[in-house]
Each structure stands twice: as C-alpha cells, then as structure tokens.
Amino acid sequence: MAAIVIRDVSKQFGTVTAVDALTLEVPEGSIYGFIGPNGSGKTTTIRMIMNLLVPDRGSIEVLGHAPGSGVRDLIGYLPEERGLYKRMTARQVLRYYGQLKGRSVSDVDAAVAEWIAPLDVGPWLDKKVNALSKGMSQKVQFISTIVARPRLLILDEPFSGLDPVNADVVRAAVLELRRRGTTIVFSTHDMSSAERMCDRIFMIFQGRKVLDGSLDQIQARYGQDTIRVRTERGPAALEGLAGIDAVTDFGNYQDVRFSGDAQAFLTALAARTPIRHFELTKPSLNDIFIRIAKPSGSHVTAQAGAD
Amino acid sequence: MSIARSLAVANAEFQALIRTKFFIFGIILLPVMIGASIVFTNYAEKRVDTDPHRIAVIDETNRLTPAVLAAAAAPDPQDDTAKDTTAVPLRGGGQDPEATPNELDITRKPANLEIVPIAIGGKSIDDLRLDLSGQVRAKTLYGFVDIPADVLTADASDATRMDYYTENTSNSDVPRWLSKVINAEITRDRFASAHVDMSLTDRLSKTTRLTTRALVERDANGQVRHAREVHSWETFAVPFGLMYLMFLAVMMSAPHMMTAIIEEKTSRISEVLLASVTPTELLAGKLIGITAVSVLLAVLYLLTAMYWAFASGEWTLVQLSLLPWFLVFLICAVLMFGSLFLSVGAACSDLKDAQSMMQPAMFFMLIPIFMATIVLRAPNSAVAVGASLFPTAAPFLMMLRLAATPPPPVWQVLLSVVLTAGAASLFVWVAGRIFRVGLLMQGKPPNLPELLKWIRA
Numbered sequence: 001m002a003a004i005v006i007r008d009v010s011k012q013f014g015t016v017t018a019v020d021a022l023t024l025e026v027p028e029g030s031i032y033g034f035i036g037p038n039g040s041g042k043t044t045t046i047r048m049i050m051n052l053l054v055p056d057r058g059s060i061e062v063l064g065h066a067p068g069s070g071v072r073d074l075i076g077y078l079p080e081e082r083g084l085y086k087r088m089t090a091r092q093v094l095r096y097y098g099q100l101k102g103r104s105v106s107d108v109d110a111a112v113a114e115w116i117a118p119l120d121v122g123p124w125l126d127k128k129v130n131a132l133s134k135g136m137s138q139k140v141q142f143i144s145t146i147v148a149r150p151r152l153l154i155l156d157e158p159f160s161g162l163d164p165v166n167a168d169v170v171r172a173a174v175l176e177l178r179r180r181g182t183t184i185v186f187s188t189h190d191m192s193s194a195e196r197m198c199d200r201i202f203m204i205f206q207g208r209k210v211l212d213g214s215l216d217q218i219q220a221r222y223g224q225d226t227i228r229v230r231t232e233r234g235p236a237a238l239e240g241l242a243g244i245d246a247v248t249d250f251g252n253y254q255d256v257r258f259s260g261d262a263q264a265f266l267t268a269l270a271a272r273t274p275i276r277h278f279e280l281t282k283p284s285l286n287d288i289f290i291r292i293a294k295p296s297g298s299h300v301t302a303q304a305g306a307d
Numbered sequence: 308m309s310i311a312r313s314l315a316v317a318n319a320e321f322q323a324l325i326r327t328k329f330f331i332f333g334i335i336l337l338p339v340m341i342g343a344s345i346v347f348t349n350y351a352e353k354r355v356d357t358d359p360h361r362i363a364v365i366d367e368t369n370r371l372t373p374a375v376l377a378a379a380a381a382p383d384p385q386d387d388t389a390k391d392t393t394a395v396p397l398r399g400g401g402q403d404p405e406a407t408p409n410e411l412d413i414t415r416k417p418a419n420l421e422i423v424p425i426a427i428g429g430k431s432i433d434d435l436r437l438d439l440s441g442q443v444r445a446k447t448l449y450g451f452v453d454i455p456a457d458v459l460t461a462d463a464s465d466a467t468r469m470d471y472y473t474e475n476t477s478n479s480d481v482p483r484w485l486s487k488v489i490n491a492e493i494t495r496d497r498f499a500s501a502h503v504d505m506s507l508t509d510r511l512s513k514t515t516r517l518t519t520r521a522l523v524e525r526d527a528n529g530q531v532r533h534a535r536e537v538h539s540w541e542t543f544a545v546p547f548g549l550m551y552l553m554f555l556a557v558m559m560s561a562p563h564m565m566t567a568i569i570e571e572k573t574s575r576i577s578e579v580l581l582a583s584v585t586p587t588e589l590l591a592g593k594l595i596g597i598t599a600v601s602v603l604l605a606v607l608y609l610l611t612a613m614y615w616a617f618a619s620g621e622w623t624l625v626q627l628s629l630l631p632w633f634l635v636f637l638i639c640a641v642l643m644f645g646s647l648f649l650s651v652g653a654a655c656s657d658l659k660d661a662q663s664m665m666q667p668a669m670f671f672m673l674i675p676i677f678m679a680t681i682v683l684r685a686p687n688s689a690v691a692v693g694a695s696l697f698p699t700a701a702p703f704l705m706m707l708r709l710a711a712t713p714p715p716p717v718w719q720v721l722l723s724v725v726l727t728a729g730a731a732s733l734f735v736w737v738a739g740r741i742f743r744v745g746l747l748m749q750g751k752p753p754n755l756p757e758l759l760k761w762i763r764a
Binding site: 047072073075077079082084085096097099100102144 | 309311312315316319323326571574575576578579580581582583584747
C-alpha cells in the first residue's frame with residue numbers, strides 16, 4: 001500500500017506555477033528523499049501533503065485518506081523553518097505538541113523516554129527552550145515530531161544546521177524509525193545523505209518531477225559516463241582535451257563527464273601529466289542534481305567542501 | 308472540530324498568560340497605580356505651584372485692599388490641613404457651617420502669596436501699569452491687578468471690569484482667587500452702602516441642603532421605611548467600578564494574544580501547530596484560554612471588592628444580581644476584542660505592523676470609557692441608549708447602566724446581549740478566516756482589499 005499518492009497535482013501562486021502536474025507514489029515503509037534546488041516546489045508539495053495548502057488541481061491521498069483532520073494525527077511533520085516556545089521547558093513543549101496530536105501526557109512521556117538516550121537530550125529536558133543550543137533545540141524539535149508515534153514522518157531539511165555528530169544521531173534515529181515500519185519522507189540539500197539513506201529519490205525542478213526512482217535506477221539513466229581522475233597538474237591538465245562535456249572540480253580530484261573512447265582519453269591525459277588515479281564511475285547524485293539544475297553552467301564547476 | 312485539541316491549546320495559552328510577569332504585576336500593580344495616581348494628583352494640585360506669588364494691587368477705589376490683604380493672610384479654606392480653623396469667610400460671615408462646600412468651587416489660595424498695595428500718588432494709571440509690567444518682566448512681581456474706581460457703585464455698567472496682568476497667563480488659580488476675594492468685598496461694600504445688613508441677607512438667603520435618596524418602600528411589617536441616603540460616590544462607584552473592571556479584564560488578555568500570535572509566526576511555530584490542529588481549533592483554543600484568564604481576573608477583583616464591602620459594612624454596594632450580566636458581557640467583550648487582536652496578529656508578521664493596525668481597535672475599546680459620564684448622567688437619553696446597544700461599546704456601557712439607577716428596560720438589556728453576542732460571533736468568524744490564510748503568511752501585512760479577499764475566500 002502507498003503511504004502517499006499524489007495524482008496530477010498543480011499549485012499556482014499568482015502567476016508562478018510552484019508545482020506543475022505532479023504525480024508521485026511513496027510506498028509504505030520506505031525512505032523517500034525529496035531533492036531539488038531552492039524554490040523548486042519541495043516545500044509546497046510537502047505543505048499540500050500536510051493540507052496546509054490545497055492543490056489547485058489533482059488529488060492527494062495520505063495513508064488512504066484525503067489529507068486533513070482524518071490523518072493529521074498519524075503524520076509527524078518537521079517544517080523547514082521551525083520553532084519552539086522559548087519560555088516553555090523542552091518537556092512542556094513536547095507534552096503540548098503531543099496533546100495537540102491527541103495523545104495523553106503519559107503517552108507522550110513514554111514516547112519521549114524512548115528517545116532520551118539515543119538522542120542524548122536527558123539533561124536538557126527540563127531546561128527552558130531559550131537556554132538550549134541550536135543543535136539541542138533541533139533534536140528536541142525532531143522528538144516533538146515523533147512523540148505521537150506517527151506512521152508517516154515528513155521531515156523538511158532535518159539535517160541542516162546539525163554538526164556531524166548530531167547529524168549522525170538524528171540519521172540513526174530516522175533509520176530506527178524506518179526499521180519499526182514508519183514511512184519517511186525527507187527533503188534535503190545534502191546529496192550524500194540522500195544517496196546513503198533513501199530507498200527512492202524524487203527530484204523536483206521548476207515545479208516538475210525530473211527524477212523518481214531508486215539511486216541505481218537514476219544512475220542507470222545517466223550511464224557510466226563519468227571518469228574520476230587525480231593528476232599532478234590538477235584541472236589544468238584537462239583543458240582542451242577532446243570529448244570532455246563537463247568537469248566538476250573537487251580540488252584533490254576531478255569528475256569528468258566524458259563521451260567517447262576512455263582509453264584514448266587516458267593516453268592523452270597521461271601524455272600531459274603523471275596520473276595518480278583514474279576510474280570509470282557512475283555519476284554521483286550531486287553531479288546529476290547539478291546537471292539538471294544548472295544545465296547551462298560553466299564548463300568547469302568548482303565544488304568546494306563536498307566529499 | 309475536536310474540543311480536546313482546543314482545550315489543550317486553551318490550557319497552554321492560559322498557563323502562558325498567567326505566568327507572564329506582566330500579568331502578575333498587573334494584578335497587584337494596577338490598583339496600587341490607580342490609588343497612587345489619585346493621591347499624587349491630590350498632592351500635586353496643592354504642591355506643584357509653590358513659587359512665590361507677589362501680586363501688586365492698584366486699588367483705584369482705595370477701599371478694597373485691606374480685605375485682599377486679610378484674605379491673603381488667612382488660611383485657605385479649601386486646604387484640608389486648614390479645615391476647622393477659623394477661616395475668614397469670604398462672604399462677610401454668617402455662612403452655614405453645616406453646608407458642604409460647593410464641589411464645583413475649586414478656588415484655591417495660591418501658595419506663598421504676597422499682596423503688594425500700590426499707592427497711586429498722582430501718577431497716571433498707564434504709567435503705573437507700564438512700571439509694574441516692567442517689574443513683572445524683571446520677575447520681582449508675579450502679576451498685578453488693576454481695580455477701577457467705579458466697581459463699587461451699585462449700578463456699575465457691564466463694561467466695568469478689573470484687569471489682571473501677568474506673564475503666567477496659564478495659571479488660573481491666581482486670577483480666580485483674586486476675582487473671588489475682591490468680588491466678595493465689593494458685594495459687602497455695596498450692601499453696606501445701601502444700608503442693608505449683610506448678616507441678615509446671609510441668614511435670609513441661607514441655602515438648604517438637598518439630599519439624594521433611594522425610593523421609599525413599605526417593609527414586611529407594613530411600616531413605611533425611610534429611604535436611605537444615597538451618597539454621590541456610591542452611585543458612581545459600582546457602575547464605574549464594574550465598567551473599569553471589565554475594561555481591565557479585557558485589556559489584560561486580548562492585546563497580549565496579538566503579541567503571542569506574532570511570536571508564533573516569527574518563530575515559525577504556527578506551521579507546526581497547523582500540522583496538528585485546524586485553524587478553527589487553534590482559534591477556539593486561544594479564545595477559550597483568554598476568556599478563562601479574563602474571567603479569573605475579574606472574579607479575583609470582584610471577590611476582593613465584595614470582601615471589602617462586607618468588612619466595612621457597605622453591604623448595600625454588593626449587588627449579586629448584576630453578576631450574571633457582568634459575566635455574559637465580559638465573555639462577549641473578550642471574544643469580540645480577543646478575535647480582533649488575534650486577527651491583527653495573524654495578519655501581520657511583525658510587531659510594528661501590528662501596532663499600527665491595532666490603533667483602530669484600541670480606539671473602539673476606549674469609546675465607551677469616554678462616553679461613560681454622559682451615559683451615567685442621562686441613562687435613558689437617546690445617545691446613551693444608542694451607545695449601550697452598539698456592539699463594541701455595549702458590554703461596557705450596558706453594564707454601566709445596569710449598575711446605575713434607574714436600570715435600563717429589560718428589552719434593551721436583552722437586545723444588547725443579542726447584538727453583542729451576534730457581533731462577537733461575527734468577529735470570531737472573521738478571525739477564523741484570517742487565521743486560515745494569515746498564519747503561514749510571512750512578509751508585508753495585507754492591505755484592506757487583500758484582507759477582504761482572505762475573509763471571502
């Protein structure tokens with residue numbers, strides 16, 4: 001059974017089409033990654049699933065129901081921009097949010113107790129929210145979305161702003177929830193998280209669906225057209241070689257999108273500079289994202305900081 | 308709509324409101340502040356103007372100056388501290404000591420008063436005036452008064468007048484006192500010239516006190532019971548007290564909701580809330596929360612007031628029959644103004660925008676306060692009836708009329724309840740529409756046409 005079924009949904013804001021004839025099915029029990037550049041329609045899609053926005057056209061089904069009051073209690077939602085009441089303690093906020101989902105205080109306390117240790121929030125539960133660090137309040141926000149034991153969890157940018165340790169802690173919690181059967185939809189700009197965690201990936205660009213499938217399926221569409229090289233001269237050694245469509249410079253190595261004979265390319269490159277590493281590979285999700293979102297981009301794309 | 312969700316919201320709002328410092332201080336501070344401001348005003352009226360008041364008197368009649376000097380030397384009869392002393396009566400004695408001083412007579416002797424008689428000595432009046440004006444400019448004099456010679460003739464024409472010259476034209480205490488003292492002496496002098504005994508006229512024209520009483524009733528034993536005396540403060544205390552209490556109870560909760568909503572919007576809590584409850588449930592919860600706070604506040608004050616009334620034997624002030632009406636009108640007022648402030652909060656994304664949009668709302672709240680005196684003076688006049696039926700003013704003004712005498716006809720009370728409840732429902736409905744759209748809206752606040760579109764959408 002599908003947790004979310006979106007059929008031919010469109011949403012306009014004034015003259016801007018935020019979502020254009022979108023059809024998507026999220027299977028129950030899966031982790032589904034929503035990716036796409038800023039302003040491409042991710043948040044609008046999520047808000048329509050949450051019934052915070054009503055589609056202009058098309059239909060949406062969530063856990064077999066129309067969105068709204070019927071299923072709201074079964075969904076945990078972490079919006080992209082989220083806040084907590086500053087003057088309440090973390091525990092008061094969690095209880096309040098749980099009550100709004102129709103849970104009793106004791107239910108909420110029991111659910112919170114399960115996550116104290118994994119998320120390491122124990123000492124902070126009875127502190128006022130405005131005394132929490134950013135990472136800690138994000139973890140409290142994450143707990144607040146799962147205190148009502150949702151069947152479907154929708155997380156908009158759950159890892160943004162978390163340090164690597166806390167990001168790993170939240171990632172582990174998400175995977176644990178999936179193991180318990182929760183369906184998880186999350187949007188992210190962190191392609192490596194999407195690659196590692198998601199069963200399926202959906203990319204939206206300018207309101208339209210441009211990718212939808214497992215990572216393997218998506219990569220298969222782009223073939224083995226990428227060569228990862230590491231040379232002494234770096235990106236300068238690649239200049240002017242025949243068959244190069246695009247170069248993504250990661251600093252220590254370069255990903256070359258190449259069409260033609262890889263052997264001839266290797267020979268030509270070896271004539272210019274000593275080669276340390278040469279690998280035929282699939283394009284990364286990051287690369288695919290950039291190819292779609294920046295088709296007219298410069299020939300050499302600098303990629304600082306990514307892995 | 309789930310009542311349980313709304314109650315969860317209401318509980319959170321209630322807790323949040325009564326825990327604010329503003330609320331706790333407000334409960335205690337407000338009565339203290341009202342009391343302090345009354346005491347201060349009283350004190351300030353007497354003490355603020357303590358500069359020396361050196362007043363020169365050009366007395367062209369040559370007969371009035373001694374009386375002015377005597378009055379200046381006598382203690383002020385209006386001054387509490389000087390009460391029961393042998394104040395020199397301004398009207399030549401024989402005044403009824405029982406008579407309460409006329410409340411409207413607010414003549415007060417200026418502090419540090421010094422009267423300087425000016426000898427005319429053959430100079431022209433214009434020269435004298437010029438000379439004294441120079442002294443006023445040089446600050447050696449505060450002002451001077453010029454009494455023309457013909458003021459004492461009994462048939463003084465209307466054109467006859469005295470002139471008071473000063474740089475401090477805004478101080479009305481000095482000329483008022485001068486006018487009263489000099490005129491009293493002029494009157495005495497005219498009586499004397501006409502050979503009429505002043506003490507006789509005082510005795511003959513003695514005023515008789517008029518006492519305001521409630522109506523006469525026949526008691527259980529068939530005796531006609533003499534109606535009790537109604538003090539003027541008594542007729543004002545209960546109606547004004549109840550009206551101000553209602554105003555206070557609304558003010559302590561409704562505007563706070565606006566800031567709370569804006570905080571939820573700016574810290575992006577609204578979206579989290581709306582993922583769990585409908586806008587209607589959220590609005591209902593918030594309204595229930597502030598109503599509870601207002602009622603709690605009002606009940607606390609009422610109980611204190613009742614305790615005070617019983618303890619001090621003023622039990623006639625306690626009118627339990629007013630209580631249900633008070634609660635009905637209070638709830639309507641909170642719902643009405645609460646929805647109004649919540650709508651403003653939901654439509655704006657920062658406090659500055661909201662404050663400018665809030666001004667009209669505050670204006671509506673203040674109208675009844677301004678009109679209260681007019682309504683109380685003539686509770687059955689067309690203006691009073693109209694104002695106490697107009698929904699935003701009705702809770703305050705109809706309450707005022709209910710507590711005053713004569714009470715309004717029942718049909719008017721019921722009509723105002725119906726109108727107010729109707730208006731409150733309309734306000735809540737509109738707030739619900741604005742809530743749906745406004746809560747997730749960031750950026751600039753909507754203009755009126757946009758707002759109307761939200762409401763119609």
